[in-house]
Amino acid sequence: MHWFNFFRPKPHCLKSFGRSINADIAKDEEELFTKAYEAFEKKEIIDAYKFFFNSLMNYKNGLPNKNIILTQGKESLKFIIYQGTARINGFTTNKRLYAEVTMVKAKNANVALKRYVLERNYQFTYVNYCSDGNYIKLKLNLDNITMTPQKAFYPLRELALNADYDKEHMLSEFEQNELEDIDHIQKLDDAELHVKYKYLHIWINELHRKIQTLPAEDSIGMQSFLYLNFLFKIDYLLVPKCKMYQNMTKKLQDYFGEDEILPEVKNAELAKYILSLEKLSFEEFSKNFYLAKYTFSQIEKSSYDEFVNFVEDSLVKLRWYKNNRHPQIIPTIYSYIALYALYNYGLNPAARKLLHLYTAVIYSDFFTDLGCSGYYDTQKNKFLKNEIITQIEDIVSLYKHRYKLLEAFGDDLDFSSLNDFSNSYFSALKNLNFHEA
Template sequence: MNWLNFFDNTTTTHTRHPFGRSINATISNEEEELFNKSQEAFSNKNILDAYEYFFHSLENFKDDDSNHNVTTRREEDELYFEIFQGTARVTGCVTQNNLHAEAIITKKSSANVALKRFILERNYQLTYANYYSDDQYVKIKLYHDNITMTPQKVFFPLREIALNADFDKEYIRTEFTDIPLEDIDHLEKLDEIELQTKYKYLHEWIDELNKTIENLPSNDNAGMQAFSLLNTMLMIDYLIVPKYAIYQKTSKKIQEYYGDENKSIESKNDELKEYINKLKKMSYEEFSENFYNAKYTFNPTEKTSKEEVDNFISESLLKIRWYKNNRYIQIIPTIYKYIAFNILYNYGLNPVIKDLLHTLVEIQNPKFFKSLEYQELYNEDEKTFSKKTIISKIEDIISPHQNRFKSLEPFGEDLNYSSLNEFSNSFYLQIQDLNFEEI
């Protein structure tokens, strides 16, 4: 299953907190073997064996301990399973002939007309799954026969039901505030100190943003404002990782900014400023309601080719060169941060690039990570790097993949440590030079 998981949901970075929207865990060392066994069992019509191997291949780990994001229970002619994806708990049963899966959304008695209309519209947007209600609950369900089943054929339907059940439950919690969600007992509260730290930095970042915008040149500064505003939005999403209303509204604002070509950049900037300042006014009590820890099985972002990532880096570095040549140097550090956050938000990355960019984010935002008790990789006051640690981290990220990619080489020694700007520039150039050819 390397064709899928290598580019979708593996990571080698060891963090104690989730960052961003992809899965912060590692897959099984036996994942490829389990996938191949599943493929073979499907070919031999050993359906229950095939599914059991397949579900084990989806299991992920933290420090070699299973997250139990996928569990199974086998009886004589049936295999029962449970898959966790954020707010969603997908349960189901496999027999020799078919697969049935479902996730509970809310109680049938709680569904008002507006929610029913929303659910009907969602049914037209789904490929494999669909909504229905039984005597007690509104659910999203999936039915598949096993006549010509393969691991690939079962992966995408299960991914669809899990991702959409999670997204829709978050959406309902935000847009239908009087409708309680069901089957969310598996969600865990965040540590109070972590919540307070995130609330503190939300305010610090917004204060820094407003100060930056005030000090920009008065003429023709819309582009610089855009980089500052978008960087703050993406930073909030990646580092603070809000859920529910903050996530839904932040995600919508970012998508509208990138997608709406009819509005002027000035108008879009004003909308972001208004939204960001609303976030600053949010009380701690309201803020803290938008967080939880959960298990995840599927990555929501489709995989992206390295060429697309390289092209974005090249285009962004050209913009930095333009600002530098025109002596707008105050925006350059912001753009260097923006590049990493943008890629981590918009692109489905392989684990090497994802972990390297996360390391760069740690270096560029040292005070936030230090407040969460991570090792300091860059001292902002002294403007010095923890060079040996950075070199070691880059080697730890790249070396596990060198057996497969013979031309992949660690590059920590080749980075420019003269300043944070030069470091960031050299880091992006090294990412572009990474060679993922399989020899």
């Protein structure tokens, strides 16, 4: 039986984009984290964990996302944490914290998979694989004697992120068609899948056309921007999972990690991979998507200064292409700045929302077809100016309590053209003040 037969129908919900949690953190998250720290110091362990887990809960439209479920016992606290394909089941007493994820049936694990989990044990800091005879599990066992919120956070995050990653890896690499404990995952409806499949091919065709417009010589850098922007666009807007996500991640890691390989060779590898995406049937494509809840971000937190430095460096490259009469690559570089940042930087929620808004302007047709708000009429080459300004004001207002010096910038944007808009948008982002009160 294929694992997608376990999916339940998807309820009406907001669409998710990128690899972030796609939900809002608790407004009193910092206060709850502080209360957890104080309770741990007082050795009020169960209360401390309640504060701690409540600080990790997230919300959609002000309502709990139910990414964590707590059950109070007489001398223990049971919990369930959702992270993609992984359902973490655990409990804590005054003495210990225990959590586990059921991965696959032990009898279904072939030799290659067993070797894989043994090798993985050497890569973990806090967790380890084990078998109870019936199932292979990833587990965590901690002593609560000197516990703090930080000492609980990082081990639980390691458990959640690696369990989710390995479940997808087992599916794509070891032919584990029957993963365990995945009934919490929801299938995307066919209408959404068809929109995503359509735009995969629209963007591939656009990519081919743009590659053909490049000059015969000195176009390696422009090719790189086009290929990489395409992959980051697929990752953030389509949000593939499973084999498609893991293969794409590997291609991006190889591109940025292999310094000794020539750029033209790297570009050829990306082109070859994109050709394999073009050949995917709708059925194969559909196997790489599902809807799930997430508690831990897989991207490490970044300072806003890191993002600003990246924007400034990228704009220097953009100006070079502009001054050297390569206008066709300019929109791609603007897009690349936003999508690369969303892929690589663990930015604060306000900054992520502002970058997301930018993608909803430049990829307005996709968002509209998906049933979301787009902010640019491509037929009339006209911005939905008032809606963009209102969205910026709403985002700033939502986080003004935390960032007192954050100011809306919609009235300062240049709506003359998409390139002028992009330039003014990133100029504004560079000057935002995210210093906390």
